[in-house]
Amino acid sequence: MNVNEIVEWIGILLILLGAIFSVISAIGLVRLPDVYTRVHAASKSSTLAVLVCLFGAFLYFWGHFEYVSVRLLLGIIFVFITSPVAGHLTLRAAYRSRVPLAEGSGDDELKPVLFGEDNATPVTAEGVMIDETESKNSKNE
Amino acid sequence: MKEIILFIALALFMVAIFLILYRVIVGPSMPDRAMGLDTIGVNLVSAMAIVSIILSTTAFLEAILILGILSFIGTIAFSKYIERGDIIERKRDR
Numbered sequence: 001m002n003v004n005e006i007v008e009w010i011g012i013l014l015i016l017l018g019a020i021f022s023v024i025s026a027i028g029l030v031r032l033p034d035v036y037t038r039v040h041a042a043s044k045s046s047t048l049a050v051l052v053c054l055f056g057a058f059l060y061f062w063g064h065f066e067y068v069s070v071r072l073l074l075g076i077i078f079v080f081i082t083s084p085v086a087g088h089l090t091l092r093a094a095y096r097s098r099v100p101l102a103e104g105s106g107d108d109e110l111k112p113v114l115f116g117e118d119n120a121t122p123v124t125a126e127g128v129m130i131d132e133t134e135s136k137n138s139k140n141e
Numbered sequence: 142m143k144e145i146i147l148f149i150a151l152a153l154f155m156v157a158i159f160l161i162l163y164r165v166i167v168g169p170s171m172p173d174r175a176m177g178l179d180t181i182g183v184n185l186v187s188a189m190a191i192v193s194i195i196l197s198t199t200a201f202l203e204a205i206l207i208l209g210i211l212s213f214i215g216t217i218a219f220s221k222y223i224e225r226g227d228i229i230e231r232k233r234d235r
Contacts, residue, residue, distance in 0.1 A: 012146050015191060019153035022184055026160035029180065035173050038164070042180045053150075053187035054205075060194055071202040072190070078209050079183065086179050086216040093220040094172035 007063030014056030021049035034102035035094050043087025050079050147195050154188045175219035182212025 028041030058072045098115075101108060158181055165177035186205050193201035 008143070012143055015150050015194075016146055016153075018187060019150035019157075022157040022187070023153050023160075025180075026157035029164050029177070030160050035170055035176070038173065039176050042176050046180050046183055050183050050187045054190055057187075057190035057194055061199065064197075065199075067199065069199065069202055071206055075186065075202070075205045075209055078206065078213075079186065082209070082213040083179075083183060086213055086220075087176070089217060089220040090172050090176045090179070093175070093224040094170065096224045097170075097172070099170045099172060 004063045008060055011056040011059030015053050018049045018053030035099050039087050039091050047083040151191050158184050171223050179216040
């Protein structure tokens with residue numbers, strides 16, 4: 001077993017580890033109760049899975065073909081930069097479009113700051129305000 | 142032995158993509174679906190790396206970069222549309 005073969009085996013085991021991470025992330029995506037916790041599962045562990053898998057592919061190409069692939073390194077850097085940004089933007093859009101928190105979440109201090117004290121009422125599951133007209137009427141009076 | 146491990150890893154990625162597809166179809170709100178599509182794109186990137194190892198070619202590596210970029214831009218467009226109801230803003234100076 002020379003050095004190239006050892007590098008190949010390390011790459012293949014890293015790929016298997018990345019696949020297991022990806023399945024765990026998908027299970028979290030199915031079972032967690034809320035869009036916010038689901039984005040937590042998707043953006044962190046799925047990013048780690050893809051990074052580990054692409055690095056394993058890089059090591060395999062390096063050991064087997066003696067080929068240092070700059071494109072795989074670029075892909076690793078690109079996924080590492082953009083995937084948390086995409087998760088953050090999705091969460092921001094979810095909060096601004098008033099997707100409700102899960103049952104049993106703690107206090108929500110951002111809601112009166114963003115939407116005003118009057119609108120800080122509970123929302124339905126579709127994100128529609130329950131008594132929007134009532135709060136407007138009370139403000140007019 | 143190596144081939145078997147690579148096929149097992151590919152099958153695990155497919156299982157993950159099907160689990161996320163459940164969330165994309167069922168998901169109660171629109172940001173759920175946008176996030177699920179982004180995660181499917183990111184998983185397809187690594188599945189494509191495994192396929193390029195199995196076929197022992199380096200021709201798919203450009204496709205990895207392009208798929209990553211397209212998935213990111215699609216997620217940005219989806220989240221801007223969900224947040225503001227508009228992708229390209231036409232009102233400036235406001």
